[in-house]
Amino acid sequence: MPRLADHEQRRRQIAEAVWRIASARGLEDVSLRKVAAEAGVSLRLVQYYFGTRNDLLLGALEILNKVAEEHTRAEVGPEADATPRQVLRTMLVGMLPLDDERRTRYLVHLAYFVRSLTDPDLAAAFSAAPPELERLTADLLAWGQERGEVAPDLDLLPEAELLLSSVDGLQTSLILGQRTPEAVLALIDHQLDRLFSLANVAT
Structure with missing residues (x-):
């Protein structure tokens, strides 16, 4: 059974794909299929970790905020x-x-x-x-x-x-x-x- 750390790493990988697309072309260009291609994973895997497109956007934002907070506290x-x-x-x-x-x-x-x-x-x-x-x-x-x-x-x-x-x-x-x-x-x-x-x- 995959470890929790593996799940978190995979979610972060997919979220980073969302960020790259959003920073270059805006959130309107974010789709499950495009994110899967950008992350180098299957569409099914994106759906497994995040569900719908809306869930993906919200999840990627949550991870982004967590990363920003971690960076700030490290600073x-x-x-x-x-x-x-x-x-x-x-x-x-x-x-x-x-x-x-x-x-x-x-x-x-x-x-x-x-x-x-x-x-x-x-x-x-x-x-x-x-x-x-x-x-x-x-x-x-x-x-x-x-x-x-x-x-x-x-x-x-x-x-x-x-x-x-x-x-x-x-x-x-x-x-x-x-x-x-x-x-x-x-x-x-x-x-x-x-x-x-x-x-x-x-x-």
Whole structure:
């Protein structure tokens, strides 16, 4: 009997085929047959793991979100000498489409977002996604408060939401070529300097 890891690997293989098609041609071009061909597996196998086309789209989105979360948490892994600002900067920079993998991930998310505007199931999947990044960002700002580097009266969750919304916009401007990577990094540093203003004063 196949191990669970084998099943997960096969589902990831098929999901990656969905991502490649979606990032290049949009979700409208995703079909069970095309995904099977892209993944190098049989149509029957795609149906076995995901069922219908709608289930395939939802399943591939779920796996994509899981992968993105794993990458983010890996980016902010424990470092003995890292400060809250350094950890938060690493996380935010890791969200930017600065390499092929992150660019593909961003384009796939964008394709799903556009489709969700007319697809109630996808819209529900987006709405149901827990705000993990907002909480993680707020926790890092709280860590900064504990160290006396962030203002004690800062309202953390709204600031976290605003910071992540800024990064969302910077992702788009990078993809469109409106800003260079250097300009985007400078803007992120500007925002972090504002939030960690007490640390700047101390130094």
